[in-house]
Each structure stands twice: as C-alpha cells, then as structure tokens.
Amino acid sequence: MVRHQPPVRLPTAGAKARRNETHSPWYDRPHIGSVRWMDARHRLAVNMKRLRKERGWSQETLADEAGLDRTYVSGIERVVRNPTITVAERVAHALKCTLGDLLD
Numbered sequence: 001m002v003r004h005q006p007p008v009r010l011p012t013a014g015a016k017a018r019r020n021e022t023h024s025p026w027y028d029r030p031h032i033g034s035v036r037w038m039d040a041r042h043r044l045a046v047n048m049k050r051l052r053k054e055r056g057w058s059q060e061t062l063a064d065e066a067g068l069d070r071t072y073v074s075g076i077e078r079v080v081r082n083p084t085i086t087v088a089e090r091v092a093h094a095l096k097c098t099l100g101d102l103l104d
Helices: 040-054 059-066 070-077 085-094 099-103
Strands: none
Touching (some): 040 099, 059 070, 059 085, 085 099
16 A cells, blocks of 8 residues: 655745754855855865965975974865964965965
C-alpha cells in the first residue's frame, strides 16, 4: 500500500522563518561570495592572498618581507590566526599597499 504525502510547500516571501533560521548567522544575508559581507579576518585573508599572488610571491617571500614566520602567514590566509593591527600593517607595508587595501 502506497501512502501519499501532502505536497511540500515552499515558503513565500512573506512567510515567517522557522526558529532555527532566524538565529542562524546566514539568515537573510547576501551571498557569501561577496567579499563585502565577510568579516575582517576573511577579507584580510582573501585580499592578502590575492595581492601576494599578483606579485608572484610565495608565502615564504611575503613572510620574509614582512618579518614574519611563514607558518604565521599561512595561518592568516587560512583564517586560523587572528593577526593584530600591527601585523596587518607590516603585511601591507611588505605588499606596498595601504592597510585599507587589505581590509576592503
């Protein structure tokens, strides 16, 4: 005997969200692919890696230029490390850009 399920109703634009959705950090937010909506650590990581690759530098080269350890640079790019503003400034100076370029 086959039991028929009622049709699945998709929420409408005015529908109220379930409790778990309203407390989710992803509820009613723009697509995460946009750098503008990332937190500061993610923006720093994405921009630092992009600028480093534009110059053709390895993580080790950037670390030497900024006076940091290569594993620390790797940790920043993987968003494992939480660098201080002083470290971010050293990275910006090594990449010959402004601190704002790293955080935009």
